[in-house]
Amino acid sequence: MSVEVTGLTVTQGNRALLSGIDLTIRPGEVTAVIGANGAGKSELVLAMAGVLPLSAGQITLDGRRIDGTGPEAIRRAGMAAVPEGHRVLTALSVDDNLRAAGSLLKDDLAGRLAQAYAIFPELAERKAQAAGTLSGGQQQMVALAQALMSRPRYLLIDEMSLGLAPLIVKRLLGVVAELKAKGTGILLIEQFTDLALGIAETAVVLRGGRLRYSGEAARLAADKALLHGAYFGV
Amino acid sequence: MLRDLLRPTPSGLAGLIFAALCFLFLPSLGGSYWTSAFTSAACFAMAASGVAFMYARLGMVSLTQVGLMGIGGWVTLRLNYLLPLPFEANLILASLATMVFGWLLALPALRMRGLYLALVTLMAAGGLEIIFATYQFPNGGEGFWGVKIGSFDPFRGPALAQTPEAYLRYVIVMVTLGFLFIEAHRRMFPGRAWALIRRSEAAAMASGVNVTLYKTWAFGIAGLLAGGAGGLLAGSLGLLDDGTFRSSESIMLFALAVVGGAQYWLGAVIAAFLFRILPALLADWGVDTDLAFIIFGAGLLHAIITAPDGIAGQIMGAARGLSARIRGGKP
Amino acid sequence: MIEVQDVTVRFGGVVALNAISARFTTPVAGIIGPNGAGKTTLMNVVSGFVSRSGGRVLMDGTDLLALAPHRRSKAGLRRSFQKEQIADDLTVFENVLVQIDSIGGTWSAKRDEVRRMLAVVGLERQADTPGARLSGFERRLTDVARCLVGAPKLIMFDEPAGGLSVAETERLGELILSIHGLTGTQTLVIDHDVELIARICAETLVLDFGRRIAFGPTAEVLADPKVKAAYLGTAEVEA
């Protein structure tokens, strides 16, 4: 029971954006992905979510191949992604954004909506507002809430805290902990390295589209030199 | 700054060589039929360069370019019968009048973007189509509309170009000037302002760009080119017919500008080729007009799907790769 | 010196800004607050992208809101956006040059100024690179360089560190701190990276639900219990 990424390679033109990435997301654990700007973290999420085609490698979810099946199928299989850049359905209201994201499951839509609004009470006040007119941070909340609406077993979050106030980030850390406790496997990309390593079991460091470190998060957090070395390649 | 303006680029040089070759050889290529077809294609290349530039530089879509050509043609004809001015003077006045019309069109456009803008211009094209169909083009008659029944008065072509062959050369020179005019803009401050407006109007304003002015300016240039093209077309036939200026033709010209490759001079040339030479070829091969429609529509779809940068983008890409290989560098 | 007086903004029924006043006097000042507090809206009022229903904004005594948006730039106002705004089809050099295109001056003076500011942000070698080929951080730096040219009086950055790594944020912070010494410009920064704000901003305005809840020296503001409750969440922040 896990998501296994093996030898994942993504090329665009004749440039490799990602090459030979191996990683695992286990239920109830957080895998942090760390790397400088342009290291390929966002590409990794998009590739796993089925948006970017793989040129080599494979992804399995609980033993089933999911690469090449397309974003909707991957979402249905139980893996949800929050892409970078707070993307929302701009012309739809906040409520419709969540309902659209929740239409995947048949049961208990009301319950799931209530849950999302409980995590982000800021959104509950703006149910009818068009998502495109929300503030940047509010849109990020919608994006996260959308991912939660389908009760995924695996969750990929790109730049979780981007544009969010510290208070919300703290609240989100609580939510992540709760999801972990319920057995959700999470892949977390986070600009605040310490924060990410703080809640992660495993960590991988990317540089130039390659894996530079893969192992325990705690070790990376403790050994600044190791982190620095993997991060900048010195 | 001047150096920047005159800086030769491979694509630019290729364009000038192409224009020179056209000037030298096109009129003697295939007799009267092709001379006539090339002349109208060249006029449409000029108009296509106007839509293409608005689309590539500002991301604005004009679906009324052929309608604007009609205005240029109308004014050219009107002046021809009204005043004893030389053709060139009429052409310039017609271009300027069309530019003013382009500005008027820009008024609603200033606040609209994307599809809405495109559709407002389509409405203008629809309106112009009706106006042209109702009031026709001047042919030497009395009154404001200047329409005479039964026969028409002679049209004064340019003194420099009295034969169809000379007129084709004349048009090629004019079209080249039009292309250079756009390129000069692109290389100077309007080009930079437009690029930023395309990215985001708010960012452009924050950078001190007068968005209103530059958008209006772009519409004016597109109008100017369309007006010139319409005037030249009027000059080639000596009269115009409303059938040329339907709104569907404006949509088609935009579609072909995309198919040709809006960012490149070659794109406008390809658009004009597809718009006027291809149908002439099909007709010459005896293909039924209905079948030609089908071939044309299928080709249009195919090109839009397979060549996102347009056919010119593919050609230019291939040319770059080739020249890199010849120079022995990496592709 | 920039002064905001009683600025109010409404979107339909929502009051996004409620009579905000503040007088920023330090070289670098911060604006923080929860999501949707109205920070971006405040900057949008100053730049002219949102019309206010009341209030004034003075920059060195000139009433900014009386000017058309693009004229404010000529008066010395600069800003960056939550998402960087680099034209993909212009080079780095051209992306910066746009800013001073429409003001007077000789070509060579403009060119030298753009080069100088590109050197300041560390992009002099990429001057001829098209925008499309820049990394996220380089795009951000180009945005900064654009704000620096043309002797600006006030620069506003909206979440400039969003998406930057810790090291990059540090470098950006340094760059922002150096602006005043370089051109005498005042800078306003919105960011959720409290560490960054604490490090570079001498004074900070805190908004919540469109209201000003605190304003003053950054350390004091961050220690304010109201700010802790509304923004930081409970206690301990490494200010």
Place this chain on the structure above:
Amino acid sequence: APNCGMNTGQPATGEPIVVGGIFSNGAPGDWSSSTDSAAAYFACVNANGGINGRPVDYRVQDDQWNPEAAAQAAAKLVNDDKAVALVGNGSFIEMAVNAKTYVDQGIMAMASACAISECFETPNLVSTNQGPLPSNLGAAQYAQEELGSKNVACIGLNIPNNGIWSCQAVIDYMKSKGGDGSMALLNPGAPDVNSALLEAVASGADTILMNLPAGLALAVLKAAQEQDLRDQYVWIAPTPLYDLSVPDAVGEYWHGKIYVNAELAPLNQNGPDAQNWVAVLEAYGKPDDPRDTFGQAGYLSAQFFTKAMLEMDPADLSDRAKVTEAIRGIKGYTSDLMCGPYYVGDADFHMPNHAGYMVKIVAGGFEVVRECYEYDSPYFDKIIALEKEMGLR
């Protein structure tokens, strides 16, 4: 077997004589039946000894309803292919665009399906069909004389050299007879014909003349049927409604109520030429070549042209100037398809065909209600004067 040209039964093998033809096919409609019939006739001529042994190389071009293409078509035929004459042209715009070219190049165009003023009022064009103006006048005259019409509302296309030109003549005619007239104009692309019909109704007319292509006329009739206006007005139309598919398309409601002017002999008259035309199409045409008035007109133009060529000195057949001269010399050719004699002459205007039949739409076809009659209108004064001068009257 059809009767064509020299009737030798031997194929012509000499040097071909290039003859051109321009038709319109494309978005608004297909006007190729005249060139189709002309092509069939020339094929028949070529199989029967050609023109003194020389076959006619008949080349047609489609102007696609596009003025530039029309100019290109003429440029190709006249300049590149060096045609000696154009025969059978059927178009709505070609004549306006090219009238000047024909004068400049000294070539004659013997058109067959012509709808605009240029066909009849310029020096180098002559047409076998009448065009809307005489046909309108013929219909109005019949209505005025036989059906008691006093006030005719002419619903026409809002095109100066078509609708306005031809409706105005009707108004003038009605006024000259002490009646009255008005026109209601329709934009060719406009979907709504109802307003034009209502405008005609509001004008106080007692007769409605549908001076329109058949498709539009059907739309007007349909709108009138909706209003049940059939018995309140006299309904008349020029030749375009004389089409075999019309009686079915208008429906039973209108049978016996619509009077149409036919500018050539009705299809069921079965004179020798009428039969020969059908025979030619059967032997040399394509199976779907239309059997309509314009087809007849195309056949006639080709036949008259062939006749004129056969009368020429065979040595001059490739000389355009001589051919033009021969065409201008055509005088007094007759056919059972046409009421009057066909001629060309040297004038700056040509309208040889200005007499016709009147038919009524009945179930399954048309019934002739008046045989050949000459239209009487001030418009024809100068034409009649010319004919007198030429000794045709």
Place this chain on the structure above:
Amino acid sequence: MGRTSLLNWLFFPVLVAVVFLWLGLDKPFKITGMFLASGLAIGSLYALGGIGMVVLFRASGVLNFSAGAAGAAGAMTSWQLVEWGVPAPAAWLACIAVALILTLAYGRIIAPMLAWRETVVKAVATLGFALIILGLVSWIWIDDPRSLTLPTDSASVTLMGLKVTGTRLLAFAATLLIALGIWLFLGRTQVGLQMRAVANDRDLSALLGIPILKVETIAWGIAGLLAGFTGLMFANLIRLEPVIITFMVIPSIAAALAGRLENLALVLIGGLSMGVIESLLTLSPTLKGARPIAPFVLAALVLLWYQRGARLTFGGRD
């Protein structure tokens, strides 16, 4: 775009009233009434075409220029079948089926390949498809006067001095019902919600797990049904000429713009008003020649009106 203010609703009624007062006041109502009723008839066709446009646009983000051509192909097929003696109801169904098949073919095969392009490019691509259909239709059926009758043609009621046939009433009622039904469908059902999501951002919708293909198939299917029905109505009420039916999409777009490609009720009001004003212009001696211009001028005016006070937004998607 935000909610529609009361002023927007009033725009058209006021305009119609102004034109009526200007041109109709000095004439007897017997005449003006006829023009009013005739305008309503043509206006309901504009609205019907416009609604078809808007439905597909809201559900897939594609402005479909080929709707008219598909309808024309359907109408011609229907005529042909009647000629061959097929019972009329089967022929009408065939009309709708042909339009449905053509539209679905485009929506399933071609549209996905263009999904990532700009809205305008997607729109003009459909013109290519329209040309293919139009070419085929005019190649198969030579140009000939034809007409298509429906049993509703013979029933009629009198309205303001004008007889109005059952077909016109049918078109009008169908327009109302379709507008209402689609409004409910998009706003109240889950598939409707998914359609709006896909139209707004296809890629993101895929990421959210929305079954894009299924949703788009339904959207294009509805569009095809509407195109078929509209084609049948146009063929009967305007004329059975493929070119005319094909290019009716352009005034239909004017009607669609009246509702900003979004608000079906405004499309309806706008389309009707355009028809009425166009018809009333017949009463003006100077403007009657150019009266078909009315939809275009009105659409441009209404867009200007809606944009009043609009502010700049950031570039990119619209």
